[in-house]
Amino acid sequence: MKIKKILKSTFVLCLINLSVHGYAGSPIHISVTDSLVSDTIEAPDTNTPVIVEHKDSVVNKNEAIKPKKNYAFRGMSLSFDAAGGLMALATAFGQWEGAFRLNFLDTYFPVVEAGCGISNHTNETTDIHFKTNSPYFRIGCDYNFVKNKASGNKILGGLRFGYSPFKYDVDGPPIIDPVWGTESPFEFKGVKSHAEWIEIVFGLETRIVKFFNLGWSFRYKFLFHEKKNAPGKAWYIPGYGKNGDNVMGGTFNLVFDISTYRKVKNEKRNAVK
Amino acid sequence: MDNIVMMGAGLYDSETKQKQKISEYLSIAPEGKDTILLNFAQHIDAFYLPLKHESGDNNFLLYFSDAYGNYSVDTLKIHQTAIPHLESLDCPSTFFHKINSVAWTSHPLSEIPLTIDSVVISQPSVEYEDQENIKIYLRSVSH
Incomplete structure (x- = not known):
């Protein structure tokens, strides 16, 4: 033996x-x-x-131990753009913007962004005044390039399609014709327009506390259509920015991860039980 | 701060349809205004004219003159629609124009041997680009 x-x-x-x-x-x-x-x-x-x-x-x-089901849908989040809000308060134009984002496999993030673009500005040199307060919408998807998905950090690249149906007022000093000697008023109220554009997005996001993330995004925007109106181009397009064929922009996002919040809440409830 | 949009006019030979540099002097004035827009220009094949900030007819008097002080007058009538335009808050507002129709008069070649034969609209939209909006075909005594 x-x-x-x-x-x-x-x-x-x-x-x-x-x-x-x-x-x-x-x-x-x-x-x-x-x-x-x-x-x-x-x-x-x-x-x-x-x-x-x-x-x-x-x-x-x-x-x-029962094996966990690996769902494709991993949750959702709400976010608010703090940079746009600060711009609206302190500069010639800005926006109040929120976003709702879904999470699939911690890799694909379909997102809907909506906001209100604000501008009320008078140019000191030309004395021309522009005012708008109109909504805009964006829809698109981000891809997370980070390998360690569980870390909660994200390196995002994506695309957006933007649309804004907007109204604006523009007025300025009368235009004097130097040859014919006439004076023409320049004042337009409630001019209706709409614009569509594409954005290429690059962003970073990191987890600060349990269900609260911070992030920023850099955006390169291409305007591909704007409705032409009597007074010409709108100086500012809500959600797009200062009018031009292509512009750069960005957001600084405060992200509230609803899924993580619910998870933490349930864990606490179970612990109490 | 002025921000004037100008209509471009090209001068062409009515026979050859090629650009023509005039050897006579050409002066242009708006009808009813004590202003000269083009003053004794020679060897030119194009010029630019400002249009009214109000829609309607713009009449220009074209003075063809020779070196001896003889002259004859043709009238160029442009019917246009003025469209207010703002490019940016940094630039003063202005007017673009849409040329609807053109009309003209021709003087006898016995007075000054160069006159307007016909005028056609080549680009009805008058905007910032320095482009040719009308073609003025000139007839001279040799034809």
């Missing part, structure tokens, strides 16, 4: 040696049926942990 035990132990140690050469540094899993043998095993290398599990207990563990 004793000889049998020694033979068994030797065989196990040989297996360990083979494993060390094949998987240096990684833990070695050995399953044995005889509990007496497992007590005598020693690790061949101090850097390589050896995990010895009884076959019966492993079977039991597998039975106890």
Whole structure:
């Protein structure tokens, strides 16, 4: 009986040696049926942990832990653009903007952005005044380039399609015709227009606390249509920015992750129970 | 700060349909105004004229003269629609124009041997671009 035990132990140690050469540094899993043998095993290398599990207990563990379902839909989030709000308060134009974003596989993020573009500005040199307060919408999708999806950090690249149905007022000093000597008023109220554009988005986002993220995005925008009106181009297009064929813009986002918030809330509730 | 949009006019030979540099002197004035828009220009094949900020007819008097002080007058009538335009808040507002029709008069070649033969609209939209909006075909005594 004793000889049998020694033979068994030797065989196990040989297996360990083979494993060390094949998987240096990684833990070695050995399953044995005889509990007496497992007590005598020693690790061949101090850097390589050896995990010895009884076959019966492993079977039991597998039975106890049900595999988690890997849903494609991972949650949703709400965000607010703080940079646009600050611009609306402190500069010639800005916007109040919010976004609703879905999360698929922590990789694909379809997003809807909506806001209100605001401008009330008079140029000091020309004395021309422009005013608007109109909505805009964007729809698009971001892709997360980060490999470690569980970290909560994101490097995002994406596209947006933007649309704004807007109204504006523009007025200025009368135009004097230097040749014919006439004076023509320049005043337009409630001019209706609409514009469509495309945005290429690059952004970063990081988790600050449990369900609260901060991020920014840089955007390169291409205006591909604007309705022409009597007074010409609108100086500012809500959601797009200062009128031009292409402009740069950005957002500074305060992101509230609804899924993580619900998860944390449920964990707390379960802990109380 | 002025911001004037001008209508471009090209001068062409009515026979060859090629650009023509005139050897006579050409002066242009708006009808009813004591202003000269073009003053004794020679060897030119194009010029630019400002249009009214109000829609309607713009009449220009074209004075063809020679070196001896003889002259004859033709009238060029442009019927246009004035369209207010704002490019940016940084630039003063102005008017673009749409040329609807043109009309002209021709003097006898016995007076000054160069006159307007016909005028056609080549680009009805008068905007910032320095483009040719009308072609003025000139007839001379040799034809």
